[in-house]
Amino acid sequence: MRLRMGMIGGGPGAFIGPIHRIAAELDREIELVAGVFSSDPDRSRAAAADYHIDPDRAYPDLDTMFAGEAARADGIDFVSIVSPNHHHLPAARAALTAGVAVMSDKPMTASLAEARALADLVATAGRPYALTYTYSGYPLVREARARIAAGAIGTVRKAVVEYSQGWLAGPAEGKQAEWRVDPARSGAGGCIGDIGVHAFQLAEFVTGLRVTRLLADLAAVVPGRALDDDCSVLLRFDNGARGVLLASQIEVGELNGLRIRVYGETGGLTWRQETPNDLTLHHIDGRTEIVRAGDASLGPDARARTRTPGGHPEGYLEAFANLYRDFAALLRGEVAPLLPDATEGLRGMAFIETAVTASRNEAGWVDLKL
Amino acid sequence: MRLRMGMIGGGPGAFIGPIHRIAAELDREIELVAGVFSSDPDRSRAAAADYHIDPDRAYPDLDTMFAGEAARADGIDFVSIVSPNHHHLPAARAALTAGVAVMSDKPMTASLAEARALADLVATAGRPYALTYTYSGYPLVREARARIAAGAIGTVRKAVVEYSQGWLAGPAEGKQAEWRVDPARSGAGGCIGDIGVHAFQLAEFVTGLRVTRLLADLAAVVPGRALDDDCSVLLRFDNGARGVLLASQIEVGELNGLRIRVYGETGGLTWRQETPNDLTLHHIDGRTEIVRAGDASLGPDARARTRTPGGHPEGYLEAFANLYRDFAALLRGEVAPLLPDATEGLRGMAFIETAVTASRNEAGWVDLKL
Amino acid sequence: MRLRMGMIGGGPGAFIGPIHRIAAELDREIELVAGVFSSDPDRSRAAAADYHIDPDRAYPDLDTMFAGEAARADGIDFVSIVSPNHHHLPAARAALTAGVAVMSDKPMTASLAEARALADLVATAGRPYALTYTYSGYPLVREARARIAAGAIGTVRKAVVEYSQGWLAGPAEGKQAEWRVDPARSGAGGCIGDIGVHAFQLAEFVTGLRVTRLLADLAAVVPGRALDDDCSVLLRFDNGARGVLLASQIEVGELNGLRIRVYGETGGLTWRQETPNDLTLHHIDGRTEIVRAGDASLGPDARARTRTPGGHPEGYLEAFANLYRDFAALLRGEVAPLLPDATEGLRGMAFIETAVTASRNEAGWVDLKL
Amino acid sequence: MRLRMGMIGGGPGAFIGPIHRIAAELDREIELVAGVFSSDPDRSRAAAADYHIDPDRAYPDLDTMFAGEAARADGIDFVSIVSPNHHHLPAARAALTAGVAVMSDKPMTASLAEARALADLVATAGRPYALTYTYSGYPLVREARARIAAGAIGTVRKAVVEYSQGWLAGPAEGKQAEWRVDPARSGAGGCIGDIGVHAFQLAEFVTGLRVTRLLADLAAVVPGRALDDDCSVLLRFDNGARGVLLASQIEVGELNGLRIRVYGETGGLTWRQETPNDLTLHHIDGRTEIVRAGDASLGPDARARTRTPGGHPEGYLEAFANLYRDFAALLRGEVAPLLPDATEGLRGMAFIETAVTASRNEAGWVDLKL
Structure with missing residues (x-):
């Protein structure tokens, strides 16, 4: 049924x-x-x-x-x-x-x-x-998380996450743009709430760490805009690792450029949303591996969230569907430990408001509290 | 309904x-x-x-x-x-x-x-x-066809289409592999019928031309295999253009490497299935353009077959769905001129059998007849 | 002679x-x-x-x-x-x-x-x-500068420059590493002076702008290291444009990942040192161009600094040689307006020391003064 | 001295x-x-x-x-x-x-x-x-040869080598073009002698095999041209492996697109001249490695022919210089076993003339004899 x-x-x-x-x-x-x-x-x-x-x-x-x-x-x-x-x-x-x-x-x-x-x-x-x-529904994002959790790059030291778009570089026109630049409908965050929070969630999801402090520099670059459209945020994670989160909607020509790079003591890992079916993995001994959707080396979580053999690209809709698959499992009484829940949601809102406030006040480093 | x-x-x-x-x-x-x-x-x-x-x-x-x-x-x-x-x-x-x-x-x-x-x-x-x-359902394959039809590269002179896989490099094991290497279930063609025919259809689809002659060199590389697993075919199109079609299932590490490059008098164009959301377009004056899914410059056919904004990758399932969308239109009494029909099907079978026979007989150049 | x-x-x-x-x-x-x-x-x-x-x-x-x-x-x-x-x-x-x-x-x-x-x-x-x-000697860096100067992307709003290396992720061993992590030989800056200053110079060179303020967050990530090995710096340029400069030597697997992206009101531009022979150019109307070494569209400065036809990769040594070519011209009494001079050198040192001091003091935004 | x-x-x-x-x-x-x-x-x-x-x-x-x-x-x-x-x-x-x-x-x-x-x-x-x-002077071409010789991909089964250019798609103008399309100065081969022979040499060099038979289809696509400008050649190597060699000078937009892919029983390997500093290596178990100039895993031959650390791109001039370095060693009385000698030269000429003659005569498969 x-x-x-x-x-x-x-x-x-x-x-x-x-x-x-x-x-x-x-x-x-x-x-x-x-x-x-x-x-x-x-x-x-x-x-x-x-x-x-x-x-x-x-x-x-x-x-x-x-x-x-x-x-x-x-x-x-x-x-x-x-x-x-x-x-x-x-x-x-x-x-x-x-x-x-x-x-x-x-x-x-x-x-x-x-x-x-x-x-x-x-x-x-x-x-x-x-x-x-x-984005946490992409098989290779799941794989990235699983590999880091399993120690593939050692203790995480640094994460750089970027979300780069250009569609709001000009006047915000059309149904999609209009509400996003309107505080009454969007809330206090513009770009930071629309895409910055995705980057934040992805960074926590992939590293398995929690952001504890941040320094935010947000701006409305397009004249007359009420909400931020360009965001630079420095992060500290709970294990002391350093992070950088960049989000922008004024970077002309960028479509949906979400990318994450994570570096640990013994390795590094890169994933890009626009080519989501592979993952680059660097080892401290100099070896570079490309892990691809469909590869035999994939863990169970990534494997279960892939519907086609390797080389048959899956994309955004399939990643999205993976979240609904997890949600259906939850409704059937199973567990879905990686599905973003209310705590994740609350963390995202804390990130948005903390960043907006800290940037407005030029507050420097501030704690991220729920 | x-x-x-x-x-x-x-x-x-x-x-x-x-x-x-x-x-x-x-x-x-x-x-x-x-x-x-x-x-x-x-x-x-x-x-x-x-x-x-x-x-x-x-x-x-x-x-x-x-x-x-x-x-x-x-x-x-x-x-x-x-x-x-x-x-x-x-x-x-x-x-x-x-x-x-x-x-x-x-x-x-x-x-x-x-x-x-x-x-x-x-x-x-x-x-x-x-x-x-x-593969003819991919938006940027439709775009490639439309641009060539509109003269973007001038008269077509050359097409190179490759379909590279490696999954049958070893013994054919598992349900998917077994019937494909069995003449009783697969027919006379192995690789040529499984993927070569996709490459053939794509070449005709994108160029808008028809293959009239071919020279085929097929082999069963893996010891003991009854059907071909590696195919090199030279083509001539009805306008005199030259073509090369390569298909293989023994190229270790290749997943689903379907690629097409078409060159005309005034331009060239490249598309790759594994990164399907863009198209490279070369102009005789030296300019190189990347045409991306979601770009404003896309023609109506490609645009109508894209479900997400640019930068949100669509893939194999969505391309497949585009064919069903066309088929639904056909059932509703509309026209779907680009949907592969019985004539396309017949051409594909003629390609397979002509290639298999010509290769077996070392016949050199032969005509492709329906 | x-x-x-x-x-x-x-x-x-x-x-x-x-x-x-x-x-x-x-x-x-x-x-x-x-x-x-x-x-x-x-x-x-x-x-x-x-x-x-x-x-x-x-x-x-x-x-x-x-x-x-x-x-x-x-x-x-x-x-x-x-x-x-x-x-x-x-x-x-x-x-x-x-x-x-x-x-x-x-x-x-x-x-x-x-x-x-x-x-x-x-x-x-x-x-x-x-x-x-x-890096300012690369032909396509010259081209990037020339195109921005000519208005190809409109008024610059944003620049992101990253210099990512991983070779100092472990203990600094060997002649090259040792002096770089020693304040007595390297000066007050570690990574910021070794590679951050390259990124700084590249950002000013390509945009044609001057950094006026910065916010720096530098750290020595590797235990026991005296000098910084990971740097995040936010920038403001003299026209009000925003900038981000990231430099790190602990990003395992990264070799010499210098990249710059510049966005203006009407376009965007990307260059990567590890694939230096092309430049990506985005236009506000959605078009994306790849400008390649050897293309007919290159300006005189880039053209004069290319020794081979397009498609014959030139690299780091040739870029370096371009600076010596300019220097030879200077010695012969010609002008070499793009060759970094003492003012550039002084700016670089001001950048290093300002960043080191501001980071140590957690000073937030500070002016960059010579 | x-x-x-x-x-x-x-x-x-x-x-x-x-x-x-x-x-x-x-x-x-x-x-x-x-x-x-x-x-x-x-x-x-x-x-x-x-x-x-x-x-x-x-x-x-x-x-x-x-x-x-x-x-x-x-x-x-x-x-x-x-x-x-x-x-x-x-x-x-x-x-x-x-x-x-x-x-x-x-x-x-x-x-x-x-x-x-x-x-x-x-x-x-x-x-x-x-x-x-x-092209045999590129460090990663040397590495490819060394790895294949050491068994990294098992017995070679298939090689695909392509050399794609577009600069002769229009009338041959200028000093460089004119002599190349003139039989009196160029010899019997046009494209096949100018670039096809490079592809041939590269295929033999990297695989360590010798071509014994070929089937050639050459044409002068540009109206009025006396010599071939587009070549498709099927190959057989001395161990029975199959090969495809494509060379063209009418592929608009292609600059110097020399690429080689070699597949064996247990692996595959890809190198591209336009991004010469890395090599892709596929293993039969599904792993994909990127081998990069400067990596610790490089063999002695590649390592000795690299002048800069990884990530500092070397290109065509440096590859060329590697041949002169080998030649200098030869003159000093050392051995330079990989430097192309008169036998290599003779094989190249045999390839050119055999291909030209076989194509003209539509001879099908012919032996390659010195």
Whole structure:
């Protein structure tokens, strides 16, 4: 029996809604059956038609959906929250209150205070809650984490993570851009909340370490922009390792240049999102290996998250689907230890707000507290 | 309303069946609802469970499926044929005879004679028939074709297409390998029929030209192998252009190295399957451009077959899904001019048999006739 | 008539001396004829033999060399200073005092105070003085600078320069490593003075801007090391542009990973030292160009510094030779506006000392003053 | 004492003469001191001035040079022959007859008959004779050969070598192009003699095998061209391995795309001239290694032919210089087993003429005989 998913957000013109739908359904363990796709009932119904779902299950608002679905024998098992950041908390709260599990787009909420409230709710709600930090779903990111955990590069000393985009180098135009540069919908972070937090989560995920301190230098480079669009952040991890996190949306020509390099006492490792199917591994003796999706040397976690033989590229949608696969396992009562949870979400929000505040105050090094 | 698909083949342990399922359903225009997944009824039912479909629609044989589905209001609209080559003709014939459209894996059949018979049947059957030459579904392959057609490199003079794999460098072990090296299931071609024909189709697809003559040198390099595993073929196209087609399955370390380079009077163009989201374009004045998925300069065909913004890699499954998208359009009565049809299928079979025969006879240059 | 070069340093086992010799002589405008290759006269003579130069011109000390050469009709025209940093000032002073021109390895001296003294001396000496900031000699670095100067990417907003090495990740062993980690020979900067200053110079050279402020975070990661081996520096340029400079010698597996990316209002540009013969250029309209050594579109400066046709890789030695070519031009009375001069040298020393001091004091943002 | 070199050819406007000069002198073991740079005495003297050599040693013809140099105590030790192909035999004969060693550009001569005559002369002359098959001088080509010889990929089964250029895609204009497309100066081979023979030599050099049979398909693609500009050649090696050799000068946008891939029973190996400082090595167990110039794992031959630490790119000139280093060793009485000798030269000429003749006659597979 497939798990039944409701969607919140993802109406006509949305980018991330259809991505979530594809990702959720890719392995056929989940089926999109209902949704509040828009706060405009007509647009919600139009989206339902686009998704080929029953028009009766295109709801005008959250309450109606949770009530309607609760009344059905085949009601939704969970919701996927894909609306802008300021909707994340009310949507998640409504779902959890209704006893419905939540898979939320990142960041967790629009502010750290909201995130704390949501984390408290999750702790008591008794229903699964997870976040789609997509990049942690890539098989070779899983492999990178597993190799570092197994000591392939020794004690981590340094991590450099960059997330480079150029699409906001000019005026922010179009549905996708507009809400991201609007504090009312995006929260206090611009670039730092949109992509910087992905880089932060990836750095913690791959190294297995926690950031404890940071020094942030954020700016709105494009004239007239209210939120940051270019971020340089220095990091310290809990084992003393040093880190650099760069995120920018004004680097003309860069598409989705997320890259991470981690160096330890005895090795180094590099992964790039735009060529996600291999991993470069350096050994202290001078050897360089390319680990490729499909290789016999891959660990069980990476192997289980690859659907095709080596050389048949898998990409963003498949990485995304890996998170939904983990989420489905969670709903079936299995464990999914690498799926980003509320604590990860809270850490992300703490990162965003700490960086924004520290940069504004030119505070130098500050602690990262939840 | 989603189109309903039945599957022939794709039972437990199959590689390509689940790929077809994902590809078919990716855009939610098609739904897998039935199948003869194996000639063993128990295995067929086991596969149905894996696919999460109704066990009543896991049929033991073709006749039962077509009869059973015809009796339902929600019966299948088409079948996807994913079994080994020697099943392609009987499966397609049964479907077309039952008035059911066919999406077939390549190559069309196990022999040229069979392909001719099937092409004749398709011509009179009045139902859509298409083939999943996957690589022609990549957005940047579509772009390459469109740019060449628009004159971006001038009259084509030369095409080099290579398909390099290494997985059969040792003894052929495992389900995927075994049938491919067995003439009874694979047909007369080994490597040439498994991957060489993909390279052939890609060369014709991208250049917009037709191969008229060829010189083939095929060999079974691995001791004891009955079918070819390494192929060098020289080509002539109908405009006089020269071509080289290399395909091998004994090139240790190569995964799925399909690459095409096309040169014209005023430019050149390169695409590689393992990094499918960009295209290199050379101009006679010395300029080199990288055309990337998501770029504003992409033509409508490539653009319509991309689901994510630039920098979010799409891969093999998405390319595959693009063929099913075209096929769904065809079933809805639209045109899908680039979807490989029976003529493409027949050309592929003619290529395989001509190459095998010419090589065996050391015939030098021979004509490619359908 | 070839210009005659004396060398200071570069004795047996030296890395950079032979490099200077090759670079200086590559275009046959310069000939190595004399030297104080070591402070040990025997070693100095041994080096002379290795270099195939007249043993009579292997001098035991600076005074003897300048006196001896002054007495010859065919005496040296200039010296190349290739000894460790703490020798740079005395060697340059001796040469300039003797009326001999100076080509010095970088950094200029072992301290900013020394650099100021030397800059003053250069200003009055009336003989050419230049520094081998090697990377500014690469043809495509010249091209990058020229294109940015010509407006190819609009007003510069952001520069990211990284210099990544791993050879000092373990204990510093061997002649090359030992002096670099010793404050007495290297000066106050370790990694920042060895490679960080190259990155600094490259960033200013390519952008055509000047760094006015910086925030530095330097550390000695390897236990027991006296000087920094890992550096993160945030920059501000005189036009308000933001910069990031990363330099490290503990990134295991990295060889000589100097990379620069510059983004402006209308474009972006990337160059990597390890693949130095091309340049990636992004345009705001989404086009990406690869500019290659040998391309017809190259400007005169890059073109004049390329010795082979496109596709015949030139590398580090040829880049180095380009600086000597410029220096030879200077000695012949021509102008060599892009050759790093005493002002560049002084800026580099100011960068090193400012970064070291600011980091030690956790001073946050500080001005860069000469 | 440096060895003294005379040059034959390399006058004003020449491409390859200055390259030979740089390569010969790079390690300071050789010095250019004399030459017949042109058959026009004025041009010969002008070249001498460009090279900064004594005008008295710019000779008007071969006889004068050999007589003049023989009369000097510091006369030339060898000549470097860098003139077009039809000069190679007379120049080499004059030198050897005068007891002067010869370093010749490739191909050996303008015809196989000439090559046989020269090989006979070399056999009896008692002076060293070698050829500058440049690409065999690259450190990582040496490493590839050494690894294959040591069994790193097992018995060789397949080699694919490609040499792709585009500079003759249009009309052949300019000094470099004109003689290459003229049978009177170039010999019977166009592209096959200019670059195909490099690919041939590289394939034999790296595999350590000998080609015994070939099937050639050569064409003059550009209208009006007398000599081939596009070549496809199938090969068989003496151990039964299969080969493919592609060479073209009409592939628009390709600069100097020489690439070789070799596959054995247990591994595979790839090298590309345009990024010459690394080598990809595949193992049958799925591991992929990148071997880089400067790595500790390099064998003695590659290591001895690298002048800079890893990450400091060396290129074409340095590879060229490695051949002169070997030649200098030979002149000093050492052995230089990998330096291409008269037998290599003869094999190259046999390859060219066999391919040209077999293609013209559409002869299919033919033996390669010296």
